[in-house]
Amino acid sequence: MSAMFAELFNSLPAPTSDYPPLEERPYPERNTADIFRDSLPELEFRLEEASVKGDIQEVHDLLQKGADKNAPLDKELKTPLMIACQLGWFSLVKWLVEMEDVDIDGPISRCGFRAIDFAGKEQFRWPNEDVEIADYLRSKGSNYTWWGACFAGDVRRIDEYLQNGQDINELNPVLWNYNAMDCAIHGGCGKAAQFLVARGGMVQIRNCHIPIWDEMLWSVGRGDAFMYKEWGIEEGAFTKI
Known part of the structure; x- marks a missing residue:
């Protein structure tokens, strides 16, 4: 079971960073x-x-x-x-x-x-x-x-x-x-x-699944169902209809 969750975690997209390269930051020590x-x-x-x-x-x-x-x-x-x-x-x-x-x-x-x-x-x-x-x-x-x-x-x-x-x-x-x-x-x-x-x-009837990453907190469930995106019924980050 733990191996399955580890695989799921490793498959998640890497979080985006707002930080510029170190040399471009005004205070790189922060x-x-x-x-x-x-x-x-x-x-x-x-x-x-x-x-x-x-x-x-x-x-x-x-x-x-x-x-x-x-x-x-x-x-x-x-x-x-x-x-x-x-x-x-x-x-x-x-x-x-x-x-x-x-x-x-x-x-x-x-x-x-x-x-x-x-x-x-x-x-x-x-x-x-x-x-x-x-x-x-x-x-x-x-x-x-x-x-x-x-x-x-x-x-x-x-x-x-x-x-x-x-x-x-x-x-x-x-x-x-x-x-x-x-x-x-x-x-x-x-x-x-x-x-x-x-x-x-x-x-609002929001998505009935536990949010896995922060972006899911914004899902309102109407034309924005994570489950349907995963099934390929709706367009999502990895599915285009």
């Missing part, structure tokens, strides 16, 4: 599996590390030295505030907002999230005491995007988007082709899911 991060100037590179650790003093010192407080710091285009929101560093979030005066809503990540959306998606909101980051940012004037509202189960915000023409079944090409229903289900927001279904939200 190798964090994120070429965007590895290409950052020194101050921003250290700022990303400090933000991940939640080190307020280090973040402050780097900003004092000239690091860009609103700069995207990784391939997902997350700013220091977004990183702090995603990892639950509430004290760092407050420091960045109140002391460093970062832009709360302006920067948008690659998947279309604001900082508050990361907090909402990771459940850093009411009723989880002591980590109500999303509620804090709302008190400062921020609000969810469409995707963040669905992940966080903010029914009023969802309804506001729908009343202003939001396509309820829009797919997010970065977030695994999720639609609003997928986001609500992933976020464990039953009431939001019920609300969306009642207004025409589509429950």
Whole structure:
């Protein structure tokens, strides 16, 4: 059995790399599996590390030295505030907002999230005491995007988007082709899911197999079935009809 899986693993296509040749990299000594991060100037590179650790003093010192407080710091285009929101560093979030005066809503990540959306998606909101980051940012004037509202189960915000023409079944090409229903289900927001279904939200029937490599996570199952591609019924990477 193990030999069969070893053979299957060895037959998988080699992962593509975003990295240029070593001599073309601005910082060849860096190798964090994120070429965007590895290409950052020194101050921003250290700022990303400090933000991940939640080190307020280090973040402050780097900003004092000239690091860009609103700069995207990784391939997902997350700013220091977004990183702090995603990892639950509430004290760092407050420091960045109140002391460093970062832009709360302006920067948008690659998947279309604001900082508050990361907090909402990771459940850093009411009723989880002591980590109500999303509620804090709302008190400062921020609000969810469409995707963040669905992940966080903010029914009023969802309804506001729908009343202003939001396509309820829009797919997010970065977030695994999720639609609003997928986001609500992933976020464990039953009431939001019920609300969306009642207004025409589509429950996607995704491929019923375990994803073997990352690209399969984006398969929505409609004209995109891995099994059918393997059988040669649909066109795929190795089959042309």
